Amino acid sequence: MDDRSKVIKYLNGGWDGVAVRDYKENDRLHRSVTRRDLLGAAQDEHGLSVITRYFEVAPGGYSTLERHEHAHAVIVLHGQGTAILGEHSYAIAPFDCVYVARDTLHQFQASEDAALGFLCIVDRVRDRPRLPSPDELKRLAALGVSPKPGVAEKP
Amino acid sequence: MDDRSKVIKYLNGGWDGVAVRDYKENDRLHRSVTRRDLLGAAQDEHGLSVITRYFEVAPGGYSTLERHEHAHAVIVLHGQGTAILGEHSYAIAPFDCVYVARDTLHQFQASEDAALGFLCIVDRVRDRPRLPSPDELKRLAALGVSPKPGVAEKP
Numbered sequence: 001m002d003d004r005s006k007v008i009k010y011l012n013g014g015w016d017g018v019a020v021r022d023y024k025e026n027d028r029l030h031r032s033v034t035r036r037d038l039l040g041a042a043q044d045e046h047g048l049s050v051i052t053r054y055f056e057v058a059p060g061g062y063s064t065l066e067r068h069e070h071a072h073a074v075i076v077l078h079g080q081g082t083a084i085l086g087e088h089s090y091a092i093a094p095f096d097c098v099y100v101a102r103d104t105l106h107q108f109q110a111s112e113d114a115a116l117g118f119l120c121i122v123d124r125v126r127d128r129p130r131l132p133s134p135d136e137l138k139r140l141a142a143l144g145v146s147p148k149p150g151v152a153e154k155p
Numbered sequence: 156m157d158d159r160s161k162v163i164k165y166l167n168g169g170w171d172g173v174a175v176r177d178y179k180e181n182d183r184l185h186r187s188v189t190r191r192d193l194l195g196a197a198q199d200e201h202g203l204s205v206i207t208r209y210f211e212v213a214p215g216g217y218s219t220l221e222r223h224e225h226a227h228a229v230i231v232l233h234g235q236g237t238a239i240l241g242e243h244s245y246a247i248a249p250f251d252c253v254y255v256a257r258d259t260l261h262q263f264q265a266s267e268d269a270a271l272g273f274l275c276i277v278d279r280v281r282d283r284p285r286l287p288s289p290d291e292l293k294r295l296a297a298l299g300v301s302p303k304p305g306v307a308e309k310p
Contacts, residue, residue, distance in 0.1 A: 003241055003256070003259075004254070004256040005240040005241055005253075005254055005255050005256040005259040005261070006240070006253070006254050007238060007240070007245040007247060007251055007252070007253050008251065008252040008253075008254070009251055010231075010248070010249065010250035010251050010252075015250075015252060038230070038252050039228040039230075039252050039254055039276075040228060045226070045254055045256075047225070047226030047256050047257045048226050048228055048254075048276075049204060049205065049278055050204065050205045050228070050276065052228050052230065052252075052276060070202070071200070071202030071203050073194040073195060073203055073205070073207050075193070075194075075207065075274065076165075077232075077250065083162060085160040085161070085162070086158055086160055090162040092162060093165070094165065095165035095170075095232065096162055096163065096164050096165050097162070097163040097165075097170065097193050097194050097207075098160075098161070098162050098163075099159070099160055099161050099163070099194055099200055099203075100160050101158070101159040101160040101200075101202050102202045104158075104160040106160070119230065119274075121194075121203075121205065121207060121276060123204055
């Protein structure tokens, strides 16, 4: 028996012993996002090939609009918000699942009056995100898709 | 852009377009468990290296007590129940996370009066489960750990 098996209790809006971390260190194209590494990141959980993270976006906040070669599996746990996937925008709510295919521009936005909390499952080894081009941003604007920050709130 | 990205809506206790399946086909050592393959099982989701499944155990039901070489990442979404992990038993409730390390005997039981729903994330390719030996069952009984079915309800 491998006795590293364990239960991580969810208590008072967080997980016992799991640190709340910065979403990213070197990127200011997001707002009010925290990250928790729930499963697969710890040294003693090396049996897992993926990392399950929990992201929480405060009301009005948003993740970086970006793309990468690795895919994401996302499951919403709390709140309300919007997912931008490529040239489309979707309302998302608890237990909705989101598949972010490789190379898809994507962003998660909380609504103005509710936080948005979701699981995001990714490979342990993955490529770095890339930002959209100015032409892509223009095209999204022409399509009525509204990534953040908007023109009026450039960081 | 890879336009296979998508949102799978959670509606009325299920996911839009996701079939409810049998938990296992050839094993009667479980009771009242259903499975839904949420993300990573479909042909058009090949960017994901893992499959995210949702299991629902009806009140009084339980999964098979078994072990395998692959690890599990589990996140509870609904209800109440018990996780047996090796020689220990844990109460579990929404958003608790469970790490099932490789080769750990494990079982998920719903409580008698509430269903238990949880996500279980596994590698796409994995080894087959193995059952406990009679000696292991005796040892669990001696330790006061209560896997199901019990002696009085052998299938």
